[in-house]
Amino acid sequence: MKNLTPALGTILLASAGIVSAQQPSATFASFNDWLTSDAKGVRIGADGKLRLAPGLRRVGTLPEGVVWAAVPDGSGGAYLSAGNEGKLFHYTAGQVKPLAQVKGGIVFAMARLGQDLIVAPSGENKLFRVTPGGEVKPFADIDARLVWAMAVDGTELVLAGGGEKGAALVLAREGHSRKLAELPEETAFTALASDGKGGYYLGSHGRGLVLHYTGVRTGDRMETLMATGFEEVRALVVEGGEVFAGATNGLSSKFASGSLERREGYLAEPGTTTKSAVIRLDKDRVPQTLWQSAQNQIFALTAWNGQLLVGTGNRSRLFALPLSEKARGESPFSALQDLGAAQATAFLRVGSDLMVVASNPAELHLLNESQATDGTIESRVLKASPLADWGRAYVEAETPQGTGVEFQFRTGSTETPDGTWSPWTPPLLSGERPHVAPARFAQFRLKLASTRGGATPSVEGVRVHWANRNLAPLWESVDIMPPGLVVTRTAPPDDIGIERVPLETQKLIPALAYAGSEKRSFRRGAQAFFFHVADPNGDQLEFGLRLLPESGAPIELEKAWKERFFTFDTLAVPDGKYRLEITASDAPSQPLNTALTSTLRTAPFLIDHTPPVITELTATPEVDGVRVRFTARDQTSVLKEAALSADGDAWVQVAPDTRIFDTKEATFNVLVPRARIKGSRVLVKVTDLSNNEQTATVAIGEVKKK
Template sequence: MRWMTFLLSAAVGVSALADQPSATFSGFNDWLGSEARGVRIGADGRLRLAPNLRRVAQLPEGVIWAAVPDGTGGAYLSAGTDGKLFHYVGGQMKPLGQVKGGIVFAMARLGQDLIVAPTGEGKLFRVTPSGDVKPFADIDARIVWSLAVEGDAVLVAGGAEKGAVLVQAREGSSRRLAELADETAFTAMTPDGQGGWYLGSHGRGLVLRYNRLGDHLETLMDTPFEEVRALTLVDGQLYIGADNGLTPKFSTGQLERREGYLQADTSATTRSAVIRLDKNRVPETLWQSAQSQVYALTAWKGQLLVGTGNRSRLFALPLGKARDTDPFAVVQELGTAQATAFLPVGGDLLVVGSNPAELHLLSEAQATEGTLESKILKGAPIADWGRAYLDAEAPTGTNVELQFRTGSTETPDATWSTWTPPLRSGERPALPPARFAQFRLRLSSTRGGATPIVETVSLYWAHRNLAPVWEGVDIMPPGLVITRTAPPDDIGIERVPLETQKLIPALGYMGAEKRSFRRGGQSFLFRVNDPNGDALQFTIQLVPEHGSPILLEKAWKERFFSFDTLPVPDGRYRLEVTASDAPSAPFNAVLTGTWRTAPFTVDHTPPALAELSAVPEGGGVRLKFVARDETSVLKEAAISADGEHWLQIVPEDRVFDQKEERFDVLVPREALRGDRLLVKVVDQYNNEQSAAVSLSEAGKKR
């Protein structure tokens, strides 16, 4: 088996060298995210003018579910969800009638009348050319997917309560010809040219043949898909359109809207395929897709046309030897979501589109003009858009034009720039920097049959460098140290303040950071990002309240910073951090952003103790002293008889809220051991001072 596969490429050939992105459009996959009208996209990626396509009618109902030729160049159509029927005749769309029940998925023309099968009714109805509706036959099928006429009888392929069924109906009667309990329904049907019928099923995606001789049902192929949606026989070879996940959408009447610019999904599984069974019943996969689903097949002008969704592309697969060099192509797009049926009209084809509901006429004559709008190109986050180079052949009487536009929204709208005048290959568009851009090709011909051929379009742009954006710098509590390596040894600390312990899980690790406590340590966390995603480095200065800045680091790479404040005099400081994208940006395009913190205090000096006295009083000792700090407010004080067990005390005014606090405490005798008391005070920066007072010395002073 030979597999012809297409998947949308992840970035349409986008590359970047030294932050100089470019895009090359040359292969088939590169063009799939584009909007093409009147342009044929070959399997080799070449662009040509396509067969002419024009819209001839519209319906407000949204979805056309079934269509059959009326025998005079027009068509009968069922549309909407309430059984409405229409007749396209003489270039006009006219209401025909309405049948009760659900959606009409299948119709057939019996003589001058129309046979229709509304969902859920278990009935066929006859509709006359004047729109009169009357019962035709009761059938053993709840949902009908295909109808065909055989003499004065109608063949019905669909699903009953217990599986797939094939029914023959005549006016007033019906009988079951075949059934398949393991499948949900027969979803497609076409004559085999020998008095029998080929059938496709939903469930295991089987291809079967119903033989009139003995009412025999034979399985020809078990496709690797859930369902067979379309069948067509050409020169004794059966072509099969198979899908995953399409029948449930039909059944609920909810066909999807047209897809926008396709995004690559490298994990996507195959959604559909076209398979050929040759005369010896040997299968060959001719085409498959992870984006499109197959709705219809027909042979036309030496090629097999494939109607797909949800971008209504018409694919063409050559039926002859041309397939060796040009195995498939996109020949047109309807501009709707789905292309669901083909109806012959002389040498042309009526093509049925849905979402919105439209009829288009496809002719063999070549279009005289076609356009292709590329997928959207993106800056990161904004770009200077450069030159585009066009490699194309333009025979006499033909032309290719290249245009460009930019905008700030991912989907082009009224805020985008207008298209530039046609650009010469290598000419830079005169457009301001923008986040998004798009180019358009316009192919034209004034000579019948002559077409330009586009080989390649190459584009270049540069991401505009933007300065780092600061959210802020968080000042950590004094003593907290953040490092990338092992925590430093603690020095001179008997205990870690509670508020700091909360920031040091197990006094160790927090993600990639190592956190610990060390006297004199001061840490900061940087909250900054770069719009271009560039790597950053930081210049860090310590700015005193008075005096010149002190350079701490010139090219710091971490988003945190710790330094030892012990060599720095007590006082108020700010940290000034300048972020630079120098590690990623070109030298002459480097940008910076600076943040200066709120003031913080450096304080290494412990408080001073004065006027210390301990005088017996009643059953205890009256302890008095004054604590004073030059830089910060005091935060705690304690006394101890042995240096191990400490009793917290408060100042005379009961609040630690000053740099100087007075203490007057009556210490019970049982709290004393010997004739000495220890006193300790701590300031807000965890500097502490202690002293001892002797009761005997207090007595002597007194």
Template sequence: MEASLLKSAASWSILILFGLAGSVRADGTKFWTSQSRSDFMSGKSEGVSILAEDALVLAPEVKMLCDTGEPFIWCMITDGKGTLYAATGHDGHVLRIGAKGDTSIVYDALEPEATALALKEDGSLYVGTSPEGRVYRLKGGAGEAGNFFDPEEKYIWSMLPAPDGGLYVSVGSPGKVYKVNDKGEGRLVLDSQEQHIISLALDREGNLLAGSSGSALLYQVDKSGTVSILYDSPLKDLRAILVDKENNLFAGAFELQSPGDQAKQMMVQQGGQSPAQNQAGEDSSSGEESPRQGRQDFILRPRPGGRGPSANSEIYFFDRDRFVTRIWRETGEAVMSLGLNSDDRALFVSRKEDNNLFAIDRLGEVALLNSFQEIEVTGFLRDSGRTLICTGNPGKIYEIGTHYRHSGTFTAKVLNAGIPSAWGRLEWEGETPANTRVFFQTRSGNTDYPDTTWSPWSQALRGLPEEKISSPARKNLQWKATLESDDVSITPSLAKITVSYLSRNRPPMISPIRLMPQGLYIRKPPLPPDDSDKGQKYPYEVAELMNNKKPGATDNPFQGKKEYQRNLRMVGWNANDANGDELLYNIHYRGIAEKTWRLLALGIDENSYILDTENMADGKYVLKVTAYDSLDNAGERAMFTERISPEFVVDNTPPAVRGLRLDKLNGGKGFEVTFETQDETSNIDRVEYALDSGDWMPIDPEDRITDSREEKYRISLPGISAGEHTVSVQVYDDVFNTVIVRRSVTLP
């Protein structure tokens, strides 16, 4: 069944290509569809698996083998004969677990954490402890333990029997790997520059593989003792290494988003505060350090609540030639442990601070396998055909069965319709083999998260044509699916769920209308050559995908290339619709003194308009923009909103120049220029003159402030040579209407 958790049944009648968050029909009916992995992952599964093919099925049966009573299980191993050993914290106990789940303490270490275990063929059990890391040996797996190996380093992270009978021990800090003989004499085989070596594995050729904390390096130590680096992960911790029967590798890495010694942080965060920080916040030390107190910054205690730093994690697949492919990448969670299923085709993945258990194949297809009440799944073990997992907070051991559960539920995320809505039908697609069933319940409320004010769960819905959702009309809706099977060898499947609803229609909203300065406008990007689908209608599931805009919202009307043309006036606005309806616009105008609106544009879908004022009479005007939603709402449901623009001036008449005179100066060596300017509509903007077709030069009015429709000018031009001369005067108003006049004078 494990393989089927990544592949849907061949009899499924539908292939899901993509998911829609919501679609709409022309009558205003909207549809909330859940059919993608991301849709399902945002809900809550209890006894339901989420397949890589975007479907829900019953989860595999999970049976608790034992509750150890310990806060944490760090790792477990098997003797291959049905007996398990578990290393626990925070009292340094090593437990023996029988086939029926009976437990006994085989070793009680002085150190608070038993962090690593190894079994040799002679039955000797090796226990690694931290802090003040030591390795103890229990001959025959029980009895009195001897201090077998005591390195200088403080932490024992992992142990592994060597093919030649030795024992590999990885330590920190600093990160090293020792090979220890039967006499407890350690020989250094890997001396890294890393803080810790936290994971060990042997490939099928007998090469040692080691993962580090610091730079997340994957080391290989071959049989000759040569050290090489197979991979340098961009993260910090290479926490888990697995080798399948074909000598392919899987490795999991993560990086906490906080500074410091990450491997030690990971241990402390899994358990929470140290005994030096009791719940009252006082120093609990008595002045004498007991052996079990050890190092206070490492001893773990149950976490009082809350989450640690966020993390990034990645999982890599290395083929037999050690070419690497990243098959998992996730932000916000750290990979806690990895395990292979019975045929090595799927990888089990657990994450820190997450009670979800995932299955992933070599192509990176991910399924949510199961969820647990415990905070963390800390390890996996294959034992005599069984797949076992151990957990922390509290420490338990479970067996993942080979059959489906009889029942499970999936609760979807809350649908926020935005405004009170009437609920229609719930339709679904999937498979219900004989003796299996799927039914649904709904509830509704006005708060973002369900609380006591929500309606109770409804009676069961089967998705029949005559069934309607009975939950009252409110802003939010949630559905829950229950999957059942009388036969644990088969499961129903649920691939697509669609809820129809009709929100109370709300009128569109238009922001204040903005007018660009006269002549300035935005050139929009050209339309594609083929615009033949304008106005085309599509099935409701296609319509939203054809529209790249967010429904009911508009783009910035003033984005694009700015250009100038004197007679153009651009107007723009933003609009939105609470129902997400598509909006169209009508544009009207009228003079300030007029009462009748005149049509400029009808049914445009752009939130801007360029008005050509060249043929309009001079005066003050306003525009009216009407937004309406009749494309998505039939008849009386359609609503509209109007907004009036600020006043703007149309001025197509250039200013006038009156009384232009050229009077000779005393002595006849120059002349004085005087004139007046006037504009009926706009203020004078600037005035220039040119002598004998020379460069244009600016002139200030007599009061030196250009700020009105009438201005007087006077300028003396001395030192002019005898003969005929011409003075040109050019006047601009505020909207760049222009006039040029000329006068000539002859000096003796």
């Protein structure tokens, strides 16, 4: 509570040091800094360095949204299962053509047996043979409703899937099948890879197990090698005697429904746990997690060109993990390519190249060992608060002879770049200011290029600077509290008894204790205010406060008040109408020459600390009791209530002759019943709107003028 006279001191003092105004900037130097960027032909290393990636080109598209399975056709092409109705396609000679449609649901698994294709549509408990000409024939009945993976073993097929009793491993040949093993504790076997010795490694759904089946010729023995801690093992790769498992959560329900998400944002929701991991089992079957992600789910794995490639969703980004331990020590992983679709669902060898199958949209891409000659990466969208002047960017890059890096910039007013954004600027030098209009959003693009085979530029980091345009604070309102309410941050002053506090004010003082972060109490003559004001930039605010009388000079109360509430002692100023002028300033968060202010004046409020006057008080005996008459008047406020006591104990509320308290002066004529009178005197009390109170007493039968 602020007092106008230094001699009376202050009840509430607050101070805060000036907050340094640091201009925003964004640094792109680590892998996570580039995580939400869109990269095409650019490899993002685990160390955050950008280099040109292996060459990638799209070679085909499918009319269906999702490709579920793919196998080579033996002639440089591929057979593909797509959509939810058992549709099969053939990619050959650079074209995708419809092949056939099989009865049943989604075909999750296929294998090529001789020149024919063996497929397992979901829910049918059957295998079908599809000839190169598209003729569909029954092949065998099987004890598995869903087949997730299939491998050729001579003239027979090994099927990994799920049946009525859980995970099932089935051996099938034309016209016949039998169950090799089952695991009731798991829902299904979801991945299958040969161990090269007649046995198979299996991945399961349920507890995400990696298992080893020794094979028909070696004893039909099933052994659990590892529980990954994930829901399922979606892909397995055996390379150099080691087993690599792609474990993931939350895929099975999407596969079963035949619906994979469209491409979505990269960042995980708050509280999201790990979605997937690549786990290696070395030759001694010791597990080691090589890579994990909270954003990506694993759809496919393959070994290629000394690396383990990981196909992920929902950004169709390919990750590369070196197969050799020495190479992993130098660079444990990299984001190799982004297909621009939602999921990378399968890999196929095509000579020395690698076919990568994408879904949503369904596309075929060829990845080759030769390095791309150019690539681009677009940063995440930078956001000002709320508008910015965009400044210089500094690019740290190594550019061997024959290579180069270009930097470009653009701005816009929508969070997602669209046609309303500015065009990309011409290439800028590192440290050159972009000539763009102030805007809320911005983005930069890097172009990496090489005219020499094998040579690549390397970008080590980018730092972008900008200055948010300062906007003045925005006032909503100021709450004027009832007279007498004291609001403090620290301990309140000594309070008078709660029974003396007006009822409407008591409701604002929860037991005279804490109410939010401040404390509330009551003191005669106090006047409190609450400020409702916001700053568009989120700046810290301070307030200049002046008391404005109806006439006369303003009275300065505070120059740099830091709280959103204020209380001052009105006893030092005369009665009358006043306004409070509050000037909000963002100076604590802004440089001296950019700080802005915004001023609000409150509605008029009354300062009144003079109690009413009671005159012409009489108490005349009558037959039925005592007639009490008096007049009450106040110089400033309307009268609010009156009461009398004729027994020296209880107060009884009384109304004026007009029955309404709506004037500064009122007369009272009250007959007090004989039963309420216990003494020889009557006490009356009158209160005005400012809670000023006056009392007077008169002996029964006495006339008292004042």
